[in-house]
Amino acid sequence: SQTIHQWPATLVQPVGSPLSLECTVEGTSNPNLYWYRQAAGRGLQLLFYSVGIGQISSEVPQNLSASRPQDRQFILSSKKLLLSDSGFYLCAWGDNSYEQYFGPGTRLTVT
C-alpha cells in the first residue's frame, strides 16, 4: 500500500531564516505531487504541483519554491521566511484515478 511522509511535524523559525520541508511517497511510481498551505480555520490553498521529476507548476506567486529531485520526493523551500508564511503545510500525492491523498502535515510558525 502507499504511504506518504512529511517532516518535520512542527517547526518554529525566525523571520528571515531559510526553510526546507520534505515529503516522500512510498508504494507508487510517478505520482503527481502537491504542496498546499492551510491557514488556521481556513481551506486549502494549492501552492505547487508536479506531474514528473523536474516539472513544477507554481500556483501562487510568493516567497516559496518547490523542487522534485526524485520521483517520489517533493521539497518546499524558502530562502527567507516571512511572518505570513506561517501555516499548516500539507503534501499530497495523486495518480491517474484523480484520487488524492494527504500527508500528516507540517505546522510552521514564523516568529
Place this chain on the structure above:
Amino acid sequence: GQQLNQSPQSMFIQEGEDVSMNCTSSSIFNTWLWYKQDPGEGPVLLIALYKAGELTSNGRLTAQFGITRKDSFLNISASIPSDVGIYFCAGPTSGTYKYIFGTGTRLKVLA
C-alpha cells in the same frame, strides 16, 4: 476561476441525527472528492465520485454526484462524536491534475 462553495459553513447536531451538506460550483466537474479533516491532521479521503448521478456509500457516509455536474452532496447517517471535524469537497479542474477545494463544512456533534 473555478470555485467550490460549501453549505452550511458549520453545523451543530445531536448525536444520532443525520447530516446533509453540499458543494456547488459555477463550472462543471468530472470528479468529486469528499474529505474529512481532524484538527492538526491531514485531510482523509472519504469518497470519490466519477459519474453524474452516481451514488456511493462508505459506511454511514453517502455521497452523490449531481446530475448537472456542478454540485455534489454528502450525507452522514446516525452521527457520532467522532464525526466532528471539517468536511471538504474537491475536484480537479477540467483537463488537469490541479485541484480546487471547497470552503469546508465544520461539523460539531452534541453528545
